[in-house]
Amino acid sequence: GHWSSIYHQYRYWRKTGKWQKLMKIITANYDSEWLFIDGSVVKAHQHSTGAASHLDEAIGKSVAGNSSKLHLVVDACGNPIHVELSGGQVHDSKMAKTLIDSTINNQTKAVIADRGYDSSDIRECIFTHCAQSVIPVKSNSKSCNDTLDWYLYRCRHLVENAFARLKHFRGIATRYDKLKDSYAA
Incomplete structure (x- = not known):
């Protein structure tokens, strides 16, 4: 057309x-038995900034320039089930509670994430939903990883594979849209 x-x-x-x-x-x-969460930076095209709105359009300044960040929740089969957008400077842990609260249900047994989500607040949010937290502690932490389920953590590649599949599309790999709603759609 x-x-x-x-x-x-x-x-x-x-x-x-x-x-x-x-x-x-x-x-x-x-399949909500396991939920995998992660974030990925998307470079924003130089013409995507400067929208004529006063709303937050999820484009932020970072070291690499203008960028957005996709925060993704993936189910146990590797299918994306929830996406949030933020500016590129927003840390993954800032969006974790929103991602967890929007997707976790009473069938969820574990939430798996990388070290960027190592926070007592995030672990507490997961535990309040009666699920297991599979997040390794940071290297400078005083606690240890003795109780971590390493098999589930190795399955975290499912969320990385989902990002790899999504970024095959030109409109997702580089943000050309000025408006957050257009890019999210």
């Missing part, structure tokens, strides 16, 4: 929330 017809239909779906409804339908029956 004509590019403007496609764009207007895409924009209509974005504004009415059809993309989010579609995502909820697709992820309705996810």
